[in-house]
Amino acid sequence: MSMRLPAPARREQILDVSVQVFARNGFHSTSMNDVADAAGVTKPVLYQHFDSKQDLYLALLEEAGNRLRTAVSKAVVSAANGKEQTEMGFRAYFRWVAEDHDAFLLLLGSRATRDEESTATIRRITAETAKAIAPLIAADIGPEHQRTLAQGLVGLAEGVSRHLVERGETFDPDLLGQQVADMAWAGLRAVHRSG
């Protein structure tokens, strides 16, 4: 039905389409036929570009994770002081959620299904995001504790996002980022003081 495409273009199209399908239905509830249908193509075509369902799924996770990581990292690096870093970081996170909607659902939505390997991938991505913001936290507490709190901040952003996204509410990422950052920054300073 759909036109013939050169291999690289087809591969891209499959990635584009399948991120939507997987995001909406989750891994297990999405069959390769579903993906193929959505792409306007038949199953074997998928296997010309990806070794397995897992392989396709992991490619999607990897891409989505990269976009998240780089967005947050860039934002944090580009800011001057801690407070600004916090604000920019959260803003970037929420902007990513708002713009890269399907990717958010894929990585962190409630329907995100995680087998052995996907779990590892997602955990790695989350951990790296946390690592990017860990320096925001006062270094005079143990590094373990520091990383734990960084994961907490990621969880904070995640919880807020999931709540909003799953209720279908629209939001201004910059405003939200600022508000959450205010809260987080005050919290971080408290940690600093209390050691």
Place this chain on the structure above:
Amino acid sequence: MSMRLPAPARREQILDVSVQVFARNGFHSTSMNDVADAAGVTKPVLYQHFDSKQDLYLALLEEAGNRLRTAVSKAVVSAANGKEQTEMGFRAYFRWVAEDHDAFLLLLGSRATRDEESTATIRRITAETAKAIAPLIAADIGPEHQRTLAQGLVGLAEGVSRHLVERGETFDPDLLGQQVADMAWAGLRAVHRSG
């Protein structure tokens, strides 16, 4: 192999055993045969007590969720002022994580798989937990915003817990609860001020 049990006892045993199996492997990677084996029994026995795999799984979620909710609610209610409520709430949460380990993994672990209905159940539980702590947040911001931040706090606790549990680190729930509560409380007060 295992002894004959009266129906209610068998039902309880199945619940006890399957929460472990599901927590460890997730919904889709766990077959009813796996559950049956773990219970020392054969498949049809499971279907004498539960209508379907879904049904069993939802029963587990419900039980786990109840324990979480009541633990947090009780803790929050029993405290006097806001700061103490925050501390008691987080303590109760982390105590639940430490004690009801499998339940935590089942509800919120990375392998937690969520189809249509399970998603709804888990979201309900999380939302109710958030509702229990929403009053901690100053009422002079919009109720929508208030609920969003409450979800953020739940996410915070979740992120911290997941990080610790999945790294297999042991932790003192009371100490951790206090530390996280310090951070959260300072954040909440900041929200209060900035409106």
Place this chain on the structure above:
DNA sequence: AAAGGTTGTTACCCTCTGGTAACCCTATGA
């Protein structure tokens, strides 16, 4: 000790779906 309800098992069905072998169609270039 026979009856009847309860607990449990064996053996099976059936669907779903990941994956593949074999073939077809279309464009291009010599």
Place this chain on the structure above:
DNA sequence: TCATAGGGTTACCAGAGGGTAACAACCTTT
């Protein structure tokens, strides 16, 4: 125009796993 290569399809396999019908072992009650 004919060969060739690469994109695409049809038709199928095979295994896994949810769910069930029929049967067997047990215990209790009379």
